[in-house]
Amino acid sequence: xxxxxxxxxxxxxxxxxxxxxxxxxxxxxxxxxxxxxxxxxxxxxxxxxxxxxxxxxxxxxxxxxxxxxxxxxxxxxxxxxxxxxxxxxxxxxxxxxxxxxxxxxxxxxxxxxxxxxxxxxxxxxxxxxxxxxxxxxxxxxxxxxxxxxxxxxxxxxxxxxxxxxxxxxxxxxxxxxxxxxxxxxxxxxxxxxxxxxxxxxxxxxxxxxxxxxxxxxxxxxxxxxxxxxxxxxxxxxxxxxxxxxxxxxxxxxxxxxxxxxxxxxxxxxxxxxxxxxxxxxxxxxxxxxxxxxxxxxxxxxxxxxxxxxxxxxxxxxxxxxxxxxxxxxxxxxxxxxxxxxxxxxxxxxxxxxxxxxxxxxxxxxxxxxxxxxxxxxxxxxxxxxxxxxxxxxxxxxxxx
Numbered sequence: 001x002x003x004x005x006x007x008x009x010x011x012x013x014x015x016x017x018x019x020x021x022x023x024x025x026x027x028x029x030x031x032x033x034x035x036x037x038x039x040x041x042x043x044x045x046x047x048x049x050x051x052x053x054x055x056x057x058x059x060x061x062x063x064x065x066x067x068x069x070x071x072x073x074x075x076x077x078x079x080x081x082x083x084x085x086x087x088x089x090x091x092x093x094x095x096x097x098x099x100x101x102x103x104x105x106x107x108x109x110x111x112x113x114x115x116x117x118x119x120x121x122x123x124x125x126x127x128x129x130x131x132x133x134x135x136x137x138x139x140x141x142x143x144x145x146x147x148x149x150x151x152x153x154x155x156x157x158x159x160x161x162x163x164x165x166x167x168x169x170x171x172x173x174x175x176x177x178x179x180x181x182x183x184x185x186x187x188x189x190x191x192x193x194x195x196x197x198x199x200x201x202x203x204x205x206x207x208x209x210x211x212x213x214x215x216x217x218x219x220x221x222x223x224x225x226x227x228x229x230x231x232x233x234x235x236x237x238x239x240x241x242x243x244x245x246x247x248x249x250x251x252x253x254x255x256x257x258x259x260x261x262x263x264x265x266x267x268x269x270x271x272x273x274x275x276x277x278x279x280x281x282x283x284x285x286x287x288x289x290x291x292x293x294x295x296x297x298x299x300x301x302x303x304x305x306x307x308x309x310x311x312x313x314x315x316x317x318x319x320x321x322x323x324x325x326x327x328x329x330x331x332x333x334x335x336x337x338x339x340x341x342x343x344x345x346x347x348x349x350x351x352x353x354x355x356x357x358x359x360x361x362x363x364x365x366x367x368x369x370x371x372x373x374x375x376x377x378x379x380x381x382x383x384x385x386x387x388x389x390x391x392x393x394x395x396x397x398x399x400x
Contacts, residue, residue: 007045007060007068008034014049017056017070020382022110024058024068036062041168042137046075059116059134063168069115069132079138084145087114092149095121095376103186104376105207111378111386117142120203122184122195124153127203128176131159133167143177154178158203162307173198189214191238193264199256201232208341208389209301211374213239216337216393219368220245223296227251227288229281229326230302234261234274236337237299241265241273245296250276251284285325297335298326301391306342315342316353323357332398339371339391347372347390354392362399369393 009017013028024047029036039045039062047055047068057077058068071079091112095104106126107119116132126146130136139157146152155176164171186193186205195204213235220226221243228237231250238261241248248270250261258278265274277284281302288295300322305315323338330336340350347370358365371391373379379387 005046006034007039007047007058008052009047009049009055011050014053014055016382017047020380022070022113022115022380022383023066024070026062026065026067029067036060036067041133044077044079044134048075059132059138061133061167064133064166069110069134071113071115071134079141081141081144081148084114084138084142085148087112088119088145088149094378098375101187103205103207104210104374106376108377109386110383111380118203119146120205120207121150122186122197122204124150125178125180125184125197126150126152126155126176127197128155128157129159129161129203130157131161131163131167133169136164136167136169139176147177152178154180156180156197158197161202188235189217189239189242191235191242191264191268193233193235194260194267195233201257206232206235208373208377209235209339212339212371212391215369215371217243219335219393220297225249225295227295227298227329229284229298229300229322231261231276231299232257234264234276236301237261237274238264238268238270240297241270242268246273248274250274251279251281252276253278253280282322282325285322285329288329289325293329294331295329295334296331297337298330299337300326301337301339304342304388305340306344309344312342312344315345316349319345319350320353320357320360323354324361327358327363327396328361330396332396334396335368335393336396337371337391337393339389341389343385343388345390346384347387350390351392354394358394358396364397364399366395366397367392368395 008030041061043060045060054075056070056073060068106121116135118129120127157174160171183194217239220240223245225247226240228250231252234250237248237250258276261276265271373389
């Protein structure tokens with residue numbers, strides 16, 4: 001594999017890396033001593049501080065703001081199939097201890113010391129994303145390593161995430177080794193779902209919310225009316241229906257998602273309780289407010305509104321507006337489950353946003369639960385953005 005001698009940092013720019021971070025930004029590199037223009041996207045490089053002391057081995061992309069990502073704190077590492085297999089086995093060992101069935105995120109990028117790589121496991125089928133130039137260049141090696149560790153029957157690369165554009169990479173969906181069936185089965189609790197990996201969102205299933213749904217579903221048991229907004233395949237809402245909620249409305253703007261909800265409701269014997277509506281969630285909220293409808297519980301679990309740091313201000317405005325409308329629709333004493341998967345919006349800021357939203361519509365809140373991503377999405381403590389999912393379960397009261 002092609003190597004460069006060194007990537008040399010400016011004085012003091014190694015401190016964050018030695019504290020546990022994995023990213024090197026382009027303005028931290030001493031380009032006079034180690035010109036970035038001499039490097040190729042995806043190249044392996046040894047990173048050293050200004051005094052020449054080793055920081056580690058990194059995968060480089062000179063065309064990205066994050067120009068290098070550490071894959072080891074030792075220099076001279078060669079990321080071949082044996083090296084990847086070792087890392088993947090370590091990640092697998094954690095998931096096997098935590099999950100009774102092989103359905104989970106197997107590799108979660110930086111948190112599993114494999115920055116830029118995501119792998120979801122659906123029993124013997126794998127869905128992967130290579131979100132950096134380094135991981136994209138190493139795809140054949142990664143496939144070999146996954147084959148050694150898991151012997152999958154099929155694999156697909158869902159390399160269609162917007163983040164690839166920041167790395168100068170195309171957004172594509174491509175088959176890997178083996179054969180991937182048209183539909184895969186996913187079990188969550190006592191519910192059964194079918195996922196079409198070629199048309200599904202992201203890597204197919206939101207494994208990061210599995211533990212949260214298991215915690216929250218008992219709070220939704222036996223209610224009269226529940227709404228599940230941005231429902232995707234309807235897991236939140238179907239869980240409520242399975243626990244005796246009389247009426248569940250699942251709302252999503254995607255017609256394929258709505259079709260899937262209806263199919264899943266029928267397959268789980270819940271079609272008499274679950275109604276799926278294809279429309280914009282905020283427009284639906286406005287319609288319900290105009291009609292004077294009220295709900296015992298509402299789940300608000302939208303996609304990331306802040307994909308980049310510059311999106312935070314408009315994202316906060318959107319989160320607040322939607323949650324204000326949802327709070328007005330919840331009966332006094334009812335429950336709001338509100339989540340954000342925007343990595344750039346931290347938990348305390350999101351909690352304060354809900355507080356502001358509640359006061360704006362003259363509601364008082366009791367926080368019942370704080371939600372976060374499941375343990376198959378572990379957090380790297382030095383990289384706050386790896387704790388991207390946050391949520392609150394609150395009881396809503398008309399002001400005293």
